[in-house]
Amino acid sequence: MLLIRCPYCEEERPELEFRNAGEAHIARSANMAGESDDDFEKFFFIRSNPKGIIYERWRHMHGCARFFNAVRDTVTDKFVMTYKAGEPKPTKLPKNSNEVVAK
């Protein structure tokens, strides 16, 4: 079971308290009704599904109930960082704490 840091509670809590809520940074258009078919397809259907770093939305369902964003590595499952909803997509990631460390 993973530990996930809720950026609102400022605490690491067990995965059980959280729910994944899909890919992050897919903004809903302010002019939704005027979107082209292609743009709507990109907005609603197309997801990145990368091997490696993914930006996701999570919700601290059984805690503060807030939605927030997370950077996760799909290879190791581990979280690189989490940040509040509405904050910009981080351009510089902290050194991946999940890198395999030689001892």
Add this chain to the structure above:
Amino acid sequence: MSGAFRIPGAGRFSQAKTARFSFDGQSYAGIEGDTLASALLANGVHLVGRSFKYHRPRGILSAGAEEPNALVEIRRDAARKTPNVRATVQELYDGLDAQSQNRWPSLSFDLGAVSDIASPLLSAGFYYKTFMWPKAAWKTLYEPKIRAAAGLGVSPDQPDPDHYSSRYAHCDVLVLGGGAAGIAAALAAAETGVRVILADEQAEFGGSLRFESGAKIDGQDGFAWAQAAVAKLAAMDNVRVLSRTTAFGYYAQNFIGLVERVSEHLRTPGHDLARERLWQVRAKRVVLASGAIERHMVFADNDRPGIMLAGAARTYLNHYGVAVGRNVGVYTANDSAYAAAIDLKKAGVNVAAIVDLRDNPTGPVIDEARALGIEINFGRAVIRAGGKLRVSSMTVQPKNGGGERTIAVDAILMSAGWTPSVHLFSQSRGKVAFNDETKRFVPGTYAQDCVSVGACNGTDGLSATVDEAYAAGVRAAKDAGAKAAKSSKPKVDASESWSRGMLGAAPGAGPDTTVKAFVDFQNDVTAKDIRQAVHEGMRSIEHVKRFTTNGMATDQGKTSNMHGLAIAAEVLGKPIPEVGLTTFRAPYTPVTFGAIVSHARGPLFDPTRRTAIHPWAEAQGAVFEDVGQWKRAWYFPKAGEDMHAAVDRECVAVRKTAGLFDASTLGKIEVVGPDAAKFMELLYTNPWEKLEPGRCRYGIMLREDGFIYDDGVVGRLAPDRFHVTTTTGGAPRVMNHMEDYLQTEFPHLNVWLTSITEQWAVIAVQGPKSRDIIAPLLEGIDMSDEALPHMSVREGKICGVPTRLFRMSFTGERGFEVNVPADYGQAVWEALWAEGQKHGAAAYGTEAMHVLRAEKGYIIVGQDTDGTVTPNDAGLDWAVGKKKPDFVGIRGLTRPDLVAKGRKQLVGLKTRDPKVVLEEGAQIVEDPKQAIPMKMIGHVTSSYWSENCGRSIALALVAGGRDRMGETLYVPMPNGVIEVEVTGMVFFDETGGRLNG
């Protein structure tokens, strides 16, 4: 005397009490402290089971968790029959009743053993080859016969009467394995004051100190030191010591699963004791001290009872005081077996000969064995074992060929070397590295905050092990935040040390032979099978494993994996690391479902939600149905009524006089704030800004793709307050959907969302007399049609408690929904019920509710819609605000496919024969005579007998349905084709006059 093979003065239980037990109905005496295996051996019993595939007689191979052969059934009573218990792990208690498995009619005479003779049929890959054809043989032969013959224990046929418990724990340093290494690491960490948990799978701590007679630590015998050290640890406030506790899984971020066997060793556990306890531990640092497992020698008939691991024989002698034979042979490629021979010889057991595959090894144990007068043969191999139910001889030959010599023995102790137990390390996603010199995989690259010490790290010798482990314990404590450490490192005074050994098949089991030289005892995999797998094209060790099933039994190949790998590598002509090691997966040893499930069974498996009015319904004899986690009153049968009679009566009563219905499970959300109306505009298709306070509206919620997500009546209590209702099953996801948009897409809106489902009990009073029933109990609300028209809401009091009174109808009758605080739900219900009795009202359940709404063509989201239905498809286009600039789903609704012609639309269906009730889910076709597969143009979503209409009614999704009014369609069923007419969705009171009736 508890067994003829118990050596006086040997072992650690000389003062112990006798424990009587039975095996296959025969009664024996053992002593408390024995395992079932040691007690059987003390009585000279080696034959304990039959093998999985060939039904070969099998004995006890090991003295621990790696045991592949000695699996038995332990019976406590009719419901407590546990199969596949390792006799080497099961502790003896007085009265223990064990049975051998996989034999018929008896252990010594097993008819199934013919498969040993017919074994060419069952060689490597037999699952894939033999079972391919003919197809019919699956039913008649393969399934019933082979499955019955090949197998291990039998599952109990009664529910498990025991209970299991579960604990979460956090610690700074978790030490897994309680041998010398684990104890030293735990001591080092504990002395710094950090929180330490030390766990070991055995009943007693000590690990290999149980048998290493040459170990001395801090001036004491090694095992005695271990007991004293663990007692010291157990007395410390910051330490938890868990014996009989197996770490079975290493999960993400140092999350470890352990199972503690709480009462398996007790004669009468008592009801207050759990059988097992699951520990889920989160540790800052983990120290792996899981030791090493001895490998057997791979030679012909190496599975005969009486042939066992040398370290096991030594454990039985030094710990349990049991000699595994009177005239033993030793076959080894490694020093450690000499120590076993020496200990047995000193205890008075004859050692017939040591056969050592190595050419001219030297060392103190070899000198000592020679000095004791034991015959030693270097450069020789045991090429076969004699005997069937018990080994009787070993045949020895120079390893490069030459004259054979057969030596009579009653046991053979073997050792091919020791395999570091890297299972947990591997589970932690660490990468192992192959040490070419010592021919073993050891921890290489770490993936988590853990460290391996001692034998599992490839560290040889007690002295080096304790040094390494103690330092690791100090380091782990420091990494976990410890300040300073007092140093009291244990001092190793005398130590045993060995390494190396050999991997793969020994001479005599080499290429070009068909002898049965077992690699994997539990799955009956021989050296020949592995060679054959490579010859048949398997290259990856993962393929070899699956083709031969090597290492795939419940022991997960603890003794066999390295041999199998080495044989495959040899045939492939590749170095071992290039062939690779199969992945170790949890659990390390089998874990019961009981331990995993713990308390979450029966009524605690899933929460049951009951409404405030539930006790009343129960007292009335209601039949309940499950709706999500809710128990809902389905119908209220009177004496002699079946479901149909009850539902018909309830439906008629509602339309004739009135009915009371518990609608409390309806999801309810309060949307409050200055921007509440704006928020509602965005979340629902309908317009809300202009809805007057005190009025209600039927709202539809879409997903962005334009499909119906939920629906419900919404009342506006004030300009900034909406009382939203959702479907019973939809409440949590609607709340999540609203929160999602509010928090992430529309955070600028000043709105609060509160789930109020459980705060309000809801009593629907529906029917012509509904107003007369409510009015006498109401204060402060005018119920006239002018003051309280259909689709309006008022706040006031009923029976003296606050109410939100909705005038709304899900039946088509004049109707009200009385919301009261849940605590008053039953009292208000009873008051309304008493009033209702004056008018002949009935209580109705969910089934009547479904029928009544279908008579009016009101849809149920999730029944008449399925996530691909738009408001237009459902005939609800009127509820979509055409002038709204935005709402969730607005763009989805204009997608080409959603506005295309020929979409499935919701319509009514009337069967040609009014008595025939369609089946929900039944498919609809245009032409019943067309060839199969027919073109299906829709399906029935709702279908009922309507007593009020005097006929059956149905709703259906039909392609282009609204253009087919009056058309005849067909519903093909197994018993014939049903003719139906497409109609509108309203079957009763089409003008809607009864809403004010």
